Amino acid sequence: MSAPSEDNTAAHAQLASQFFGDLLESIIVDVASECHRIARLGLDQNLEDEEEELKLSTQARVRAADPGNSGEANSKYVVDIFGQTHPPVANEVFECMNCRRSIMAGRFAPHLEKCMGKGRKASLKAMRSSTAAQNRHSRAALLGYSPYSNSNGTTRLSNGSTSIAGDELSNGTCDEP
Amino acid sequence: MSSSSSAAATAACCRHLASFLSSAGTSPFDLPSPSSSAVRFCSSCNAAGPRLYACLSCPSVRCHLHRNHHNDHLIAVDILRGELFCSACSDQVYHPDFDSHLILSLGTPPTPFADLGRRKRRKVEYRPWAPAEAELAAITSGSTVINPTKEESGGFDHPKGLRGLNNLGNTCFMNSVLQALLHTPPLRNFFLSDRHNRFACQRKNGVVFGNDSGNGKGRSSCLACDLDEIYSAVFSGERAPFSPAKFLYSWWQHAANLASYEQQDAHEFFISILDGIHERIEKDHGRPQSLGNGDCCIAHRVFSGSLRSDVMCMACGFTSTTYDPCLDISLDLEPHPCAPTKATSSKSHRPCNGEVESALSGQGSAIPTLMGCLDRFTRPERLGSDQKLFCQQCQMSQESLKQMSLRKLPLVSCFHIKRFEHSSTRKMSRKIDRYLHFPFSLDMTPYLSSTILRRRFGNRVLPVDGEEPDQNEPSSKLELFAVITHHGKLDAGHYVTYLRLSNRWYKCDDAWITQVNENIVRAAQGYLMFYVQKMFCYKASDKMATSS
Numbered sequence: 001m002s003a004p005s006e007d008n009t010a011a012h013a014q015l016a017s018q019f020f021g022d023l024l025e026s027i028i029v030d031v032a033s034e035c036h037r038i039a040r041l042g043l044d045q046n047l048e049d050e051e052e053e054l055k056l057s058t059q060a061r062v063r064a065a066d067p068g069n070s071g072e073a074n075s076k077y078v079v080d081i082f083g084q085t086h087p088p089v090a091n092e093v094f095e096c097m098n099c100r101r102s103i104m105a106g107r108f109a110p111h112l113e114k115c116m117g118k119g120r121k122a123s124l125k126a127m128r129s130s131t132a133a134q135n136r137h138s139r140a141a142l143l144g145y146s147p148y149s150n151s152n153g154t155t156r157l158s159n160g161s162t163s164i165a166g167d168e169l170s171n172g173t174c175d176e177p
Numbered sequence: 178m179s180s181s182s183s184a185a186a187t188a189a190c191c192r193h194l195a196s197f198l199s200s201a202g203t204s205p206f207d208l209p210s211p212s213s214s215a216v217r218f219c220s221s222c223n224a225a226g227p228r229l230y231a232c233l234s235c236p237s238v239r240c241h242l243h244r245n246h247h248n249d250h251l252i253a254v255d256i257l258r259g260e261l262f263c264s265a266c267s268d269q270v271y272h273p274d275f276d277s278h279l280i281l282s283l284g285t286p287p288t289p290f291a292d293l294g295r296r297k298r299r300k301v302e303y304r305p306w307a308p309a310e311a312e313l314a315a316i317t318s319g320s321t322v323i324n325p326t327k328e329e330s331g332g333f334d335h336p337k338g339l340r341g342l343n344n345l346g347n348t349c350f351m352n353s354v355l356q357a358l359l360h361t362p363p364l365r366n367f368f369l370s371d372r373h374n375r376f377a378c379q380r381k382n383g384v385v386f387g388n389d390s391g392n393g394k395g396r397s398s399c400l401a402c403d404l405d406e407i408y409s410a411v412f413s414g415e416r417a418p419f420s421p422a423k424f425l426y427s428w429w430q431h432a433a434n435l436a437s438y439e440q441q442d443a444h445e446f447f448i449s450i451l452d453g454i455h456e457r458i459e460k461d462h463g464r465p466q467s468l469g470n471g472d473c474c475i476a477h478r479v480f481s482g483s484l485r486s487d488v489m490c491m492a493c494g495f496t497s498t499t500y501d502p503c504l505d506i507s508l509d510l511e512p513h514p515c516a517p518t519k520a521t522s523s524k525s526h527r528p529c530n531g532e533v534e535s536a537l538s539g540q541g542s543a544i545p546t547l548m549g550c551l552d553r554f555t556r557p558e559r560l561g562s563d564q565k566l567f568c569q570q571c572q573m574s575q576e577s578l579k580q581m582s583l584r585k586l587p588l589v590s591c592f593h594i595k596r597f598e599h600s601s602t603r604k605m606s607r608k609i610d611r612y613l614h615f616p617f618s619l620d621m622t623p624y625l626s627s628t629i630l631r632r633r634f635g636n637r638v639l640p641v642d643g644e645e646p647d648q649n650e651p652s653s654k655l656e657l658f659a660v661i662t663h664h665g666k667l668d669a670g671h672y673v674t675y676l677r678l679s680n681r682w683y684k685c686d687d688a689w690i691t692q693v694n695e696n697i698v699r700a701a702q703g704y705l706m707f708y709v710q711k712m713f714c715y716k717a718s719d720k721m722a723t724s725s
Contacts (some may be wrong), residue, residue: 022227023227025227025228026227026228026257029227029228029258030258033255033258033260033269034635034636036269037260037269037271037635037636038636040189040269040271041189041271041636041638043631043636049616049618050546050548050616053614053616053617053618054544054546054614056699057544057614057699057700058544059696060695060696060697060698060699060700061612061699061700063696063700064696064697064699064700065700078689078691080341080688080689080690080691081335081339081683081690081691081692082335082416082690084416084417086341086418086688086689089344090343090344090345090418090420090687090688092343092417092418092420094420094422096422097422097423097426098426105343105344105345105420105422106343106344106345106346107345107346108345108346108420108422108425109345109346109347109348109425109438110346110438112422112425112426112429112438113436113437113438116426116429116436118429118433118436118437142442142443142444142596142597142608142663142667142670142704
C-alpha cells in the first residue's frame with residue numbers, strides 16, 4: 001500500500017464502514033429470517049401463557065409469605081375436610097401380618113423392622129444409620145419422616161406431648177417455610 | 178405432517194409461489210448447491226451482497242435492491258439463507274417441497290428424520306362404551322352403591338377417593354407417593370376397573386386369602402395386589418384414615434436394601450414400587466423383558482417414556498443416536514443467575530454495570546422455572562476435551578456435542594427436581610431450597626425430538642414418512658394433577674402431597690386432608706411434579722376385541 005495520506009485514510013474508513021454495515025445487516029437479516037420462518041409456520045410457543053403463569057406464581061408467593069394467611073396451617077391439629085381430627089401418632093390398632101400381634105399404626109414400621117429381622121439392636125442401628133446416611137448423601141436423596149420420631153430409632157412416648165410438624169429436625173432447629 | 182403445521186405451511190405459501198410450482202415442471206428448485214464457492218454478483222449493480230437472490234425462472238442473480246419484477250419472474254431464492262422470496266408479496270414464503278429439496282441437496286442423510294416416524298399403530302376414533310344389559314345387571318346385583326349423603330360429607334361435595342393415610346412411623350415418603358398414584362388418572366382407572374383383581378391374583382398364585390401360617394413367608398408379595406387393596410379402601414367412601422401396612426410389608430420384601438425404619442427418599446420409593454409392580458407382573462405373565470415397548474405392565478404403560486440422546490462429532494458432524502426408556506425425568510435446578518440483592522435494583526440511577534444486571538433480572542430469569550430446567554435438559558451440551566468420544570466417521574476420538582430430547586412422552590410425566598448439591602471440598606451434600614416455578618399447564622412440544630431435530634436443521638418443515646408424532650397435537654399438552662413437596666433438611670424432613678381434583682386443590686399430609694387455595698400450591702417447594710396428557714389417543718389394537 002502507498003504511504004497513508006488523507007485520501008487513503010478516508011477511503012479505508014469508508015470501506016471499513018461499508019464492510020461493517022454489510023456484516024451487521026447480514027446478521028440482522030439472519031435473525032429476522034429465522035424469526036419470520038418460526039412465526040409464519042406457527043412454530044413458536046405461547047409466550048403469553050408462560051408470562052401469565054409466572055405472574056400468578058409471583059403473586060401466590062407474596063400471598064403465601066403473608067403471615068396473616070392461614071392457608072398453610074402447619075399444625076397437626078386442624079380439622080380435615082370431613083370434619084375429623086386425628087392424634088399426632090396414628091392410634092389405629094391392627095394385626096401385624098408377620099407375627100400376628102396387635103400393633104398401633106404409628107408404631108408399626110419400627111415394629112415390623114424388628115419383626116422381619118431387618119432391624120438390629122439400637123446401638124448397631126445408630127452406627128448403621130450414620131453409614132446409611134453417608135451412603136444416602138452420595139445417593140443424593142431427600143428424606144422424609146414423621147415429625148414425632150427422630151431418625152435414630154428411639155421413639156417418643158405417646159404421652160400426648162405436643163409436636164408440631166416441622167419442629168422435630170435432628171438438630172433441634174425449627175425450619176419455617 | 179401434522180395437520181396444523183401443514184396448514185400453516187400452506188398458508189405460508191403465497192398464490193404466486195403456488196402458481197409458479199404448478200407450471201414449473203419436475204425440478205422447480207434446482208439450483209447450484211449453496212455450498213458452491215463461486216462468488217456471485219448482482220447483475221444490475223454488481224454488488225456482492227449482503228443479500229443476493231437467485232431467480233428460479235432464469236439464471237440471474239440480483240441483490241435485494243434489484244430483485245423485483247424482472248420479466249415477471251416472481252420467485253427467487255436467498256442464496257445464503259436458502260429461503261424463498263416472492264417479489265409480488267415482497268415477503269419470504271415457504272413450501273415444504275423446497276425444504277425437503279434443500280435438505281436432500283445438502284447431502285444430509287434423511288435417517289434422523291425417518292427415526293421420528295417410528296412404526297406406529299394407526300390412531301382410531303374413540304368409541305364410547307357402555308355395559309350390556311346383562312353386565313349391568315351383574316354389576317348392580319353384586320355391589321353396593323357408595324353415595325354419602327350431603328350431611329355425612331359435611332355439606333360439601335368432595336371428590337371421591339380422598340382419604341388420609343396413617344403415618345406408620347417415618348413413612349410420609351410412602352404416603353405422599355401413594356396419594357399421587359391413587360389419583361393418577363390412568364392408574365386409578367386401571368385398578369378401579371378391576372384390571373388387577375387381588376383375589377384372582379392371589380388364587381392364581383396359590384395364596385389362600387386370609388389363611389396365613391403365621392410367619393407370612395407363604396405369601397409372596399404382590400405390590401399390585403396391595404395397591405389394589407388401597408384403591409378399594411380409599412374409594413370406598415370410608416373417611417377414617419387408612420393404614421397402608423400391608424403395602425409397607427410387601428414393599429420391604431421387594432426392596433430389601435431400603436427396608437428399614439428410617440427416613441427415605443420419595444423419588445427412590447416411587448421408582449422402586451414401579452419396578453416392583455413390573456417385576457411381579459412380568460413374572461406372572463411369563464413374558465420376556467421388553468424394554469422400551471412400554472406395554473409390559475401397567476406401571477410402564479402409564480409412566481414409561483423414551484429419551485433420545487444425540488451425540489454429534491464436532492469435527493465431521495456425524496451424529497450417533499441412542500434411545501433409552503425412562504420412568505421419570507430428573508432435572509437439575511438452574512444455577513442461580515445473579516445475586517438476589519441486585520434482582521430488584523431499579524434501572525434508573527445505577528451506573529451501566531448495574532443497568533446490565535437489572536436488565537437481565539428484569540427478564541424474569543431470576544426465578545428458576547420448570548420450563549427453564551427442561552430447556553437446560555434439552556440444550557446442546559459441549560462435552561469437554563477430557564470427554565472425547567469415538568466418532569465412527571472420523572475413526573478417532575473427537576470433541577462432541579450432546580443433546581437430549583423426548584422421543585415419546587409417557588401418559589403421565591413425573592418430573593423430579595434434584596434438590597441437592599454435593600460439595601466435593603466439604604464432602605457433604607446439602608439441600609437446595611430455592612423456589613422453582615412450575616406451571617399448571619405444560620406444553621412439551623419444544624422438548625420433543627421432532628422439534629429439537631427440526632430446530633437443528635433450521636426449522637425446516639421435515640419430510641417425515643407418515644404422521645409427524647405429537648407436534649402441535651393435544652397429546653403434547655399436559656395438566657398438573659399432583660405435587661409432592663418436601664419441607665426440611667436433606668436428612669430430616671416431611672413430605673406433603675397436593676392433589677388437584679375437580680379443579681380444587683387438596684393438601685394430603687399423612688392422615689390430614691384439607692382443601693387449600695391454589696396459591697398455596699403455586700408457592701410450594703415442588704420436588705416431584707406429576708402431569709398427565711390432556712387428551713389420550715387410542716391406538717388400533719392388534720387383538721380382536723373379546724370379552725374376557
